[in-house]
Amino acid sequence: MTMMTGAEIVIRCLQEEKVEYVFGYPGGAVLHIYDALFKQDQVKHILVRHEQAAVHAADGLARSSHKVGVALVTSGPGATNAVTGIATAYMDSVPLVVISGQVPNAYIGQDAFQECDTVGITRPCVKHNFLVNDVHQLAVTIKKAFYIANSGRPGPVVVDIPKDVTAAKCKFEYPGTIQMRSYNPVIKGHLGQIKKAVHLLLEAKRPMIYSGGGVILSNGAEQLTKLTRRLGFPITNTLMGLGAYPGTDGQFLGMPGMHGTVEANMAMQHCDVLLAIGARFDDRVIGDPDNFSSIPRKIIHVDIDPSSISKRVKVDVPIVGNVPDVLEEMLRLLDAGNAGPDPEVLADWWKQIEGWRAKQCMKYRMKKSVIMPQYVMEKLYEITGGKAIVTSDVGQHQMWAAQYYKFDEPRRWINSGGLGTMGVGLPYAMGAALQHPEAQIVCVTGEGSIQMCIQELSTAKQFRLPIKIINLNNRYLGMVRQWQEMFYGSRYSESYMDSLPDFVKLAEAYGHVGMRIERPEEVEPALRKAFTDHKDDLVFMDFITDQKANVFPMVAAGKGLADMILTEDL
Amino acid sequence: MRHIISILLENESGALSRVAGLFSARAYNIETLTVAPTEDISLSRLTIVTSGTDAVVEQITKQLNKLIDVIKVVDLSEAAHIERELMLIKVRATGKDREEVKRLADIFRGHIIDVTESSYVVELTASGAKLDSFIQAIDAGLILETVRTGVCGIGRGERILKV
Numbered sequence: 114m115t116m117m118t119g120a121e122i123v124i125r126c127l128q129e130e131k132v133e134y135v136f137g138y139p140g141g142a143v144l145h146i147y148d149a150l151f152k153q154d155q156v157k158h159i160l161v162r163h164e165q166a167a168v169h170a171a172d173g174l175a176r177s178s179h180k181v182g183v184a185l186v187t188s189g190p191g192a193t194n195a196v197t198g199i200a201t202a203y204m205d206s207v208p209l210v211v212i213s214g215q216v217p218n219a220y221i222g223q224d225a226f227q228e229c230d231t232v233g234i235t236r237p238c239v240k241h242n243f244l245v246n247d248v249h250q251l252a253v254t255i256k257k258a259f260y261i262a263n264s265g266r267p268g269p270v271v272v273d274i275p276k277d278v279t280a281a282k283c284k285f286e287y288p289g290t291i292q293m294r295s296y297n298p299v300i301k302g303h304l305g306q307i308k309k310a311v312h313l314l315l316e317a318k319r320p321m322i323y324s325g326g327g328v329i330l331s332n333g334a335e336q337l338t339k340l341t342r343r344l345g346f347p348i349t350n351t352l353m354g355l356g357a358y359p360g361t362d363g364q365f366l367g368m369p370g371m372h373g374t375v376e377a378n379m380a381m382q383h384c385d386v387l388l389a390i391g392a393r394f395d396d397r398v399i400g401d402p403d404n405f406s407s408i409p410r411k412i413i414h415v416d417i418d419p420s421s422i423s424k425r426v427k428v429d430v431p432i433v434g435n436v437p438d439v440l441e442e443m444l445r446l447l448d449a450g451n452a453g454p455d456p457e458v459l460a461d462w463w464k465q466i467e468g469w470r471a472k473q474c475m476k477y478r479m480k481k482s483v484i485m486p487q488y489v490m491e492k493l494y495e496i497t498g499g500k501a502i503v504t505s506d507v508g509q510h511q512m513w514a515a516q517y518y519k520f521d522e523p524r525r526w527i528n529s530g531g532l533g534t535m536g537v538g539l540p541y542a543m544g545a546a547l548q549h550p551e552a553q554i555v556c557v558t559g560e561g562s563i564q565m566c567i568q569e570l571s572t573a574k575q576f577r578l579p580i581k582i583i584n585l586n587n588r589y590l591g592m593v594r595q596w597q598e599m600f601y602g603s604r605y606s607e608s609y610m611d612s613l614p615d616f617v618k619l620a621e622a623y624g625h626v627g628m629r630i631e632r633p634e635e636v637e638p639a640l641r642k643a644f645t646d647h648k649d650d651l652v653f654m655d656f657i658t659d660q661k662a663n664v665f666p667m668v669a670a671g672k673g674l675a676d677m678i679l680t681e682d683l
Numbered sequence: 684m685r686h687i688i689s690i691l692l693e694n695e696s697g698a699l700s701r702v703a704g705l706f707s708a709r710a711y712n713i714e715t716l717t718v719a720p721t722e723d724i725s726l727s728r729l730t731i732v733t734s735g736t737d738a739v740v741e742q743i744t745k746q747l748n749k750l751i752d753v754i755k756v757v758d759l760s761e762a763a764h765i766e767r768e769l770m771l772i773k774v775r776a777t778g779k780d781r782e783e784v785k786r787l788a789d790i791f792r793g794h795i796i797d798v799t800e801s802s803y804v805v806e807l808t809a810s811g812a813k814l815d816s817f818i819q820a821i822d823a824g825l826i827l828e829t830v831r832t833g834v835c836g837i838g839r840g841e842r843i844l845k846v
Contacts, residue, residue, distance in 0.1 A: 237708050241751040261751060295693055295754040420745035
């Protein structure tokens with residue numbers, strides 16, 4: 114066996130893991146690694162313009178596929194810039210391996226140039242992290258990092274490598290598998306519990322299925338769809354779970370929560386048996402947990418992470434396991450018992466749900482001379498045939514995209530749900546575009562969010578990524594403005610965006626196509642033009658939208674789910 | 684409710700800070716924390732005394748189990764167990780107090796392990812509550828310095844925490 118340097122080992126490990134793209138930014142502590150990267154062509158490097166975007170792009174690649182995203186950053190500021198990206202991935206359980214350079218072992222603790230305690234800084238926002246002091250531990254540590262990131266409840270893993278370790282030499286041996294006595298995620302659910310759950314579901318008078326991001330992450334959409342159809346129950350997908358069940362199907366009630374539909378929230382609130390799958394009863398989903406728990410209902414909770422179960426709401430039937438495995442088992446039990454729910458009882462429940470649905474809570478009023486943001490989303494859905502991969506930033510536009518773009522398949526909707534990180538949209542789109550060169554990639558954003566990672570227009574140019582940016586430009590930090598209007602007496606403190614750039618010129622300056630769309634009748638032709646004439650270009654579409662549009666329905670923070678504020682248009 | 688949680692974890696650098704960081708990040712309470720390697724030096728045993736409702740303690744146990752370096756977690760206070768804590772207490776010992784402190788140390792089965800003309804260091808091993816009683820029994824004005832290890836505990840009989 115030949116001797117390899119630590120840097121060569123890093124790259125070789127990435128090759129062994131079949132990593133196609135690494136998103137990164139070079140610097141002193143990772144120069145050896147960049148040199149090793151230069152001498153091969155299997156692993157392609159995408160040079161971003163800011164380390165935060167490197168991690169977001171790797172994250173976007175991971176979310177749009179079932180792969181582990183990989184980012185490479187230097188020590189000190191490289192690592193601290195990556196922290197927002199890492200925390201974002203952590204909150205949404207996205208598998209990432211982030212490799213960071215560190216100052217040489219002998220310098221650690223000496224306040225060396227570009228030194229920071231990367232392992233210490235990232236500890237609270239990673240699934241696990243490592244500092245590799247010895248080149249002999251390097252390959253096995255990277256193997257562990259990939260294994261930990263992508264098993265159990267996925268998450269980001271940081272591997273911090275001092276520069277001298279990347280120069281030191283040793284023999285390369287890559288372990289085929291990893292055994293860890295301290296880490297053995299459960300896959301199969303407890304059969305007794307699953308039986309109990311199936312029994313409860315069949316006895317239910319007002320059943321409801323509530324599924325979250327865990328279904329997408331575990332590739333459980335197929336099993337979820339099968340089970341839901343088999344039972345004929347209503348279903349809601351959370352913001353992170355959209356696309357796990359077809360958004361255009363009649364059994365789908367829309368998204369639940371703060372900006373969920375009336376029918377989804379009322380069914381969540383008034384069901385007698387709730388089947389929660391890969392979801393975590395987040396405050397944006399169930400509102401006030403005391404209010405939610407005050408209504409008697411039986412809750413079945415399927416999750417791979419035991420700590421998600423009975424965290425915010427007490428659960429009656431906990432099932433720890435991998436979602437698709439547990440759902441397969443449920444389907445098997447239903448088939449074996451040739452059992453189904455009572456259709457008459459179910460019909461009564463559906464009647465009640467249709468009553469809520471009849472409120473048509475998502476209606477909005479068109480205006481003659483001003484573009485309504487919801488309309489842009491509807492047209493976008495129409496023109497892309499619902500087939501695009503849509504990323505978003507964070508704010509009103511994110512909610513409108515989630516509400517009005519119907520996702521029929523998983524991994525088509527990519528956004529920061531847990532941490533709510535503005536600036537993710539464009540780098541997410543970059544990661545998705547590289548992973549899916551054949552797909553239409555759309556980034557729905559606002560004039561606030563887009564400016565948080567605007568520098569990536571340069572990366573998108575370098576790598577010819579034909580992203581369509583839908584900028585819903587209302588000259589306000591819209592969601593902040595909405596809260597200020599509703600809860601702070603319309604005192605719009607610092608939520609007005611003054612001195613905005615000319616986004617058309619800005620896009621052109623980066624070498625892209627820019628469009629400004631100001632009137633409702635221009636929306637459709639402009640979108641068509643972008644997706645046909647400029648199919649292979651990045652198009653920055655600056656939609657000048659209604660400044661007063663609010664996201665409805667809305668459950669105010671800390672309120673119960675049934676306490677919805679509806680649009681005044683109804 | 685007071686709970687004594689025993690943890691077996693990989694004896695790796697940073698493992699302790701993962702546990703301590705978890706408690707502060709999730710606003711769990713730590714009354715005492717002790718840690719040292721076991722007979723197998725690749726393993727550390729950590730004991731935490733905490734308090735909280737049943738729901739909070741359930742979450743603490745689950746969150747600890749989620750840490751990659753943690754191998755096993757047991758709530759010792761759930762069943763029969765023994766807890767001990769070591770205290771070294773330096774007291775002013777002059778005149779008639781010399782005899783009084785000696786007598787009190789004997790009653791609590793402590794040892795005087797350092798003697799000067801004006802002070803004693805008393806070593807005492809007992810449950811935390813008993814150490815508290817010793818401190819209360821002694822004239823507060825005599826106490827010069829107190830150091831306690833925090834609780835360590837072990838299950839009784841067949842209750843064994845091992846890999």
